Amino acid sequence: MDAVFLAFILMLSIFLGFELIAKVPATLHTPLMSAANAISGITIVGAIVAAGANYSGSATFLGFLAVAFAMINVVGGYMVTNRMLAMFKKKDTTTPAAGVTK
Numbered sequence: 001m002d003a004v005f006l007a008f009i010l011m012l013s014i015f016l017g018f019e020l021i022a023k024v025p026a027t028l029h030t031p032l033m034s035a036a037n038a039i040s041g042i043t044i045v046g047a048i049v050a051a052g053a054n055y056s057g058s059a060t061f062l063g064f065l066a067v068a069f070a071m072i073n074v075v076g077g078y079m080v081t082n083r084m085l086a087m088f089k090k091k092d093t094t095t096p097a098a099g100v101t102k
Contacts, residue, residue: 037077
């Protein structure tokens with residue numbers, strides 16, 4: 001394919017992704033992150049297949065980079081999701097505050 005056409009598709013997808021994410025309300029970010037983690041999990045499987053195939057060295061290197069970046073995305077996504085879910089947990093009010101005597 002023509003490099004200009006591929007660059008156009010890349011820029012269009014970046015713009016579309018930014019516009020979609022910017023319009024998501026805060027209450028929907030956790031399910032959105034879970035879906036993104038699932039997609040990145042699929043990306044990891046494909047990247048492992050690409051890295052392990054007997055292609056050229058550059059294809060193996062690009063497959064390795066894809067695995068590394070997808071793993072960073074999955075781990076970061078789960079950390080953000082866990083932190084957001086922690087915001088919705090009720091605080092434990094059964095223990096007295098420090099310095100309070102009965």
